[in-house]
Amino acid sequence: MQKLSRRQTLTSILAAGATVAVPPARADGATARVSLLLINDIYRIEEKNGRGGMARFAAVVRAERARTLAEDSHLICVHAGDTLSPSLLSSFDQGAHMVDLFNDLELNAFVPGNHEFDFGKEVYFDRMRQARFPVLAANLRSAAGMKLPRHEDQILIEAGKLNLAFIGTAFDGTAIASRPGDLVFSPTISTVLANAEKARAAGADLVIAIVHADKATGAALMNSHAVDFILSGHNHDLHIDFDGRTALMESEQDANYVTIADIEVTQNRGQADRSSSWWPNFRVIDTAKVISDPAMLAKVQMYSAGLNRLFDVEIATLAAALDSRTGALRSGECAIGDLVADALRSASAAEVAIINGGSIRGNRIYAAGTRLTKRDILDELPFGNKTMATKVSGTSIVDALENGFSQIERPTGRFPQVSGLVVSANPAAPPGERVKTVWVNGEALDLGREYKIATNDFMASGGDGYGMLAGKTHVSPDSGTRLVALDVIDYIAAAKRIDAKIEGRIVFQ
Ligand SMILES: [Zn+2]
Known part of the structure; x- marks a missing residue:
């Protein structure tokens, strides 16, 4: 906008009954x-x-x-x-x-x-x-x-x-x-x-x-x-x-x-x-x-x-070992990745869930029989990410998976962990052409259909290249109402006994 001189501002805007922003040099009235x-x-x-x-x-x-x-x-x-x-x-x-x-x-x-x-x-x-x-x-x-x-x-x-x-x-x-x-x-x-x-x-x-x-x-x-x-x-x-x-x-x-x-x-x-x-x-x-x-x-x-005391409580027992090592989460399906994706899908009543392997950070192996605490889950999910549910096309799901597999030669945090999906991929193919088949809850993925998907706000706002998962939803730093960690804690606490195993959700040809 045109910058008005002080005199212009005073005469033109005072007439409109507004206050004016000018340096108050002429103190002809009350000041504060x-x-x-x-x-x-x-x-x-x-x-x-x-x-x-x-x-x-x-x-x-x-x-x-x-x-x-x-x-x-x-x-x-x-x-x-x-x-x-x-x-x-x-x-x-x-x-x-x-x-x-x-x-x-x-x-x-x-x-x-x-x-x-x-x-x-x-x-x-x-x-x-x-x-x-x-x-x-x-x-x-x-x-x-x-x-x-x-x-x-x-x-x-x-x-x-x-x-x-x-x-x-x-x-x-x-x-x-x-x-x-x-x-x-x-x-x-x-x-x-x-x-x-x-x-x-x-x-x-x-x-x-x-x-x-x-x-x-x-x-x-x-x-x-x-x-x-x-x-x-x-x-x-x-x-x-x-x-x-x-x-x-x-x-x-x-x-x-x-x-x-x-x-x-x-x-x-x-x-x-x-x-x-x-x-x-x-x-x-x-x-x-x-x-x-x-x-x-x-x-x-x-x-x-007080919060610390609240998180040092046991919520479930592991029936099988759980591996949250960084390398495992960034190179293939992981049981703990399945577990977190299942929790978000359940909390959002979504058909599918995709999360980035890099969002799980505990980097340890839990032996079978371990009693998981709320603190363990917070240590695994330390970023304060929020759960996001959006609707995306089948095409966007394929694009998201291609993005997830695009850097598989040098494992990175974008490697996907999924729920509701069975994906086969060829890691030797060029990036962008690695996804071969995708099944959604037992049916072949329909590229033209909309699916309700759960993910985290980091990904939906474009993190790790996953911006396509926002769909038509406007995602801002303020989006989401529940922390991922809390949804996972609730899911695990409700199950009481966790028997997560690698199930063949992501299969490399
Ligand atoms: Zn707000």
């Missing part, structure tokens, strides 16, 4: 300094590789709170959604630990993401009842069209003599992405536009939208210039954008990075519409450089210790 601090998509409470986690995040919040207090500025902490699921801990307490930890941090606003509904509507209501922070969701209503208890469409926060309006919206694709029951989600953009108008009419000096939305929605909202600032979640991007009128921030995920905008707002006195001018200065805090807050660290460690 505000710092917007954003996190989003927090699944993991511990740090990972020395970065992220709640203890480092708490240290950032406490340092910023002390700074803003000393400088007569205002700190506003926002969580833009996705936090109750999926994680190992959430599988036990359905996200209660997250609400507990965020209750300690005095968030100023939270918007629900799609993952808040992974355990259903009632659990969501329970968690929001436990929350001691404002929950904003202007586009979320009951089936009867009513605002939900403890939810607001927007809130006004006073900063000195200035009023800042915060409008929140939940992820508008939640009905497809998660399990919100009969709750109704309206489109993000029209909801924000309508609420922005209300906020300006009520005299807001700055209008901030907190949205859990995809990239296209965030960009469209920015281009609409209906609000001054957009705080976004869902895409797991470290993203800062500013076109001179509207700004957008997103803070990657898991508090690895925290984005902060320090804004000076000046109310333009004498304007009937209370228009104001403002200018943002952006900061990105890399939490690898932050020393953990001791009190929050103690709480995180308490939760982690």
